[in-house]
Amino acid sequence: MSEPRWLTRLMIDTIHAELIAEHGGAHSLREGGDQLVGSALDRPRNRLAYVPDADIASLTAALLFGLVKNHGYVDGNKRVGFASAATFLLLNGRLLTASEVEAYDAVIAITQDRLTEDGLTGWLRQHTTG
Numbered sequence: 001m002s003e004p005r006w007l008t009r010l011m012i013d014t015i016h017a018e019l020i021a022e023h024g025g026a027h028s029l030r031e032g033g034d035q036l037v038g039s040a041l042d043r044p045r046n047r048l049a050y051v052p053d054a055d056i057a058s059l060t061a062a063l064l065f066g067l068v069k070n071h072g073y074v075d076g077n078k079r080v081g082f083a084s085a086a087t088f089l090l091l092n093g094r095l096l097t098a099s100e101v102e103a104y105d106a107v108i109a110i111t112q113d114r115l116t117e118d119g120l121t122g123w124l125r126q127h128t129t130g
Contacts, residue, residue: 004044004048004056004059004088004091004092005091005092006044006045006088007041007063007084007087007088007091008041009037009038009041011084011087012037012041012067012080012084013037015080015083015084015087016073016076016079016080019076019079019080019083020075020076023076023079024075025074025075025076026073026074026075027074028073028074029072029073029074030071030072030073030074032072033071033072033073033074034072035072036070036071036072037067037070037072037073039066039070040063040066040067040069040070040072040081041063041066041067043062043063043065043066044059044060044062044063044088046062047059047062055125056089056092056094056128057121057122057124057125057128058121059088060085060088060089060124060128061085061117061118061120061121061124062117063081063084063085063088064081064082064084064085064107064110064120064124065081065110065117065120066081067080067081067084067085068081068082068107068110068111069110069111078107078108078111081107081110082103082107085124089128089130093130094128094129094130095128095129095130096124096127096128097127097128097129098127102127106120106123
């Protein structure tokens with residue numbers, strides 16, 4: 001796999017701000033949130049460094065899982081996680097094909113510890129084209 005096109009922190013924060021403006025909630029980071037969001041953003045790069053044959057689904061899962069589980073923002077962590085994952089896929093020539101209901105169920109399953117990161121990787125492989 002060639003080097004992916006990575007999301008930046010500015011992109012993640014912009015996605016968060018747009019989602020909060022559209023759907024409501026607090027615009028702020030929670031205490032320690034700067035490091036938590038940064039850590040989530042670093043997860044796909046770390047995955048690729050340690051697993052050089054990691055595919056785009058695995059890298060996307062690392063990002064989505066990190067943003068949702070790290071809970072760096074006061075509000076909107078599930079939304080920013082999913083939107084960031086979809087954006088990351090688009091930047092890398094892929095399209096997320098899951099319905100809104102399927103996507104919602106997957107993200108909620110992450111928060112309830114019913115979907116592991118490996119499980120999410122499989123789910124993304126099934127719901128991604130390109």
